[in-house]
Amino acid sequence: MDMLLNPLDRRHRLRHDIPVVPGAYPLVGHLPAIVCDLPRLLRRAERMLGSHFWLDFGPAGRQMTCMDPDAFALLRHKDMSSALIEEIAPELLGGTLVAQDGGAHRQARDAIKAAFLPKGLTQAGIGDLFAPVIRARVQAWRDRGDVTILRETGDLMLKLIFSLMGIPTQDLPGWHRKYRQLLQLIVAPRIDLPGLPLRRGRAARDWIDAQLRQFVRDARAHAARTGLINDMVSAFDRSDDALSDDVLVANIRVLLLAGHDTTASTMAWMVIELARQPVLWDALVEEAQRVGAVPTRHADLAQCPVAEALFRETLRMHPSVTLLPRRALQELQLGQRRIPAGTDLCIPLLHFSTSALLHEAPDQFRLERWLQRTEPIRPVDMLQFGSGPHVCIGYHLVWLELVQFCIALALTMHKAGVRPRLLSGVEKGRRYYPTAHPSMTIRIGFS
Numbered sequence: 001m002d003m004l005l006n007p008l009d010r011r012h013r014l015r016h017d018i019p020v021v022p023g024a025y026p027l028v029g030h031l032p033a034i035v036c037d038l039p040r041l042l043r044r045a046e047r048m049l050g051s052h053f054w055l056d057f058g059p060a061g062r063q064m065t066c067m068d069p070d071a072f073a074l075l076r077h078k079d080m081s082s083a084l085i086e087e088i089a090p091e092l093l094g095g096t097l098v099a100q101d102g103g104a105h106r107q108a109r110d111a112i113k114a115a116f117l118p119k120g121l122t123q124a125g126i127g128d129l130f131a132p133v134i135r136a137r138v139q140a141w142r143d144r145g146d147v148t149i150l151r152e153t154g155d156l157m158l159k160l161i162f163s164l165m166g167i168p169t170q171d172l173p174g175w176h177r178k179y180r181q182l183l184q185l186i187v188a189p190r191i192d193l194p195g196l197p198l199r200r201g202r203a204a205r206d207w208i209d210a211q212l213r214q215f216v217r218d219a220r221a222h223a224a225r226t227g228l229i230n231d232m233v234s235a236f237d238r239s240d241d242a243l244s245d246d247v248l249v250a251n252i253r254v255l256l257l258a259g260h261d262t263t264a265s266t267m268a269w270m271v272i273e274l275a276r277q278p279v280l281w282d283a284l285v286e287e288a289q290r291v292g293a294v295p296t297r298h299a300d301l302a303q304c305p306v307a308e309a310l311f312r313e314t315l316r317m318h319p320s321v322t323l324l325p326r327r328a329l330q331e332l333q334l335g336q337r338r339i340p341a342g343t344d345l346c347i348p349l350l351h352f353s354t355s356a357l358l359h360e361a362p363d364q365f366r367l368e369r370w371l372q373r374t375e376p377i378r379p380v381d382m383l384q385f386g387s388g389p390h391v392c393i394g395y396h397l398v399w400l401e402l403v404q405f406c407i408a409l410a411l412t413m414h415k416a417g418v419r420p421r422l423l424s425g426v427e428k429g430r431r432y433y434p435t436a437h438p439s440m441t442i443r444i445g446f447s
């Protein structure tokens with residue numbers, strides 16, 4: 001076997017009549033292959049075993065994975081629960097809206113969702129807040145001549161989400177490092193020893209939470225300040241069954257994570273695609289020169305169709321959330337199979353995002369599929385953001401910040417007579433789980 005699978009586990013086994021993918025390791029199951037080689041693992045499992053199979057997520061147990069596009073509709077199904085998410089990473093996601101269902105979920109979501117809709121973003125002047133920060137960052141890249149792209153986009157996105165929340169931005173590389181360690185809690189074997197990912201992840205969580213508690217105290221002390229953190233604190237303090245500060249802090253922690261990690265990855269992929277496909281860069285520069293300035297309101301985004309197509313196509317080819325876990329509360333039919341109540345499921349967004357059943361020439365990066373479309377965007381066209389009650393809150397924000405970024409990058413670099421160039425290989429070092437991102441070491445030059 002050439003993939004990161006256990007060569008000693010060759011048995012063909014069934015669970016509830018559905019095949020288990022061979023090659024699991026003790027303790028970590030298929031995680032090494034899921035993290036480093038997910039597209040190939042999914043393709044091989046489908047070829048060998050058909051559309052339904054069990055993947056072993058190590059400490060998170062086995063999840064029945066279904067490659068049939070019907071599985072995407074499960075995200076809207078009333079008998080699907082997100083409680084499994086809390087079991088997968090209790091220290092990271094316990095008590096947060098991501099892992100809740102029904103009324104509790106609605107209450108937590110209602111406290112923040114309006115701020116992320118186009119109206120809320122415009123009223124809070126988020127586009128005006130972001131534009132100078134983005135411009136300054138790409139100007140620094142131009143001056144330096146080359147950058148390690150994922151580190152840079154990670155810092156930039158953290159800075160943007162902090163400013164949206166109304167939190168002071170200090171030591172961004174430190175926050176970035178802590179969040180990376182925190183994410184490891186999703187895949188860490190449950191062995192609590194010094195130096196191992198579980199211990200490091202918990203320490204990172206404690207560090208982050210201590211800072212967030214201080215921000216919450218500051219928000220209470222200065223209730224008149226603006227910023228989402230103040231709105232969240234007031235909404236939580238006003239709620240009937242006053243939620244504890246632990247829940248408030250956990251939700252802020254998850255919002256900061258959701259608000260930077262996925263977008264930083266998408267932004268890095270955008271720059272990589274622009275660097276390796278000169279025609280994309282030329283089309284973007286032409287658009288940027290036509291609009292002449294970084295857009296700041298949602299209403300202005302319609303003037304930047306190339307930048308929007310870049311955002312959608314980059315995310316389609318490189319979705320940053322690849323798999324979503326759910327639990328079936330009732331028995332249900334999925335494709336040709338009956339799934340018993342209580343089954344843990346994995347919805348492979350990565351597979352649907354690049355599936356020939358949903359997209360023509362799915363392996364080709366084509367802006368035209370967005371530029372030439374005449375119908376409105378459907379849920380399946382933005383499946384990278386999930387669907388149903390937990391659909392991503394940040395969709396409009398991501399759209400705004402990525403279009404702003406594209407235009408700022410093109411204007412700045414074109415004015416200096418330079419363009420992005422790839423200085424390292426792209427395939428090695430890619431990761432697909434817990435979130436997907438290009439290699440940490442990819443360098444981009446501007447010359």
Ligand code: HEM
Nearest residue numbers: 097098258259262263266321384385386390392393394398
């Ligand atoms: C490219 C960027 C992004 C991608 C691909 C993405 C993807 C997703 C996906 C797939 C989900 C669904 C999770 C589930 O159903 O279990 C989700 C949920 C969520 N996202 Fe995003 N996201 C992005 C950016 C953002 C940003 C910028 C924010 C906010 C600042 C954000 C906030 C959230 C929140 C709070 C949830 C949980 C919603 C809930 O459980 O009700 N995301 N995101």
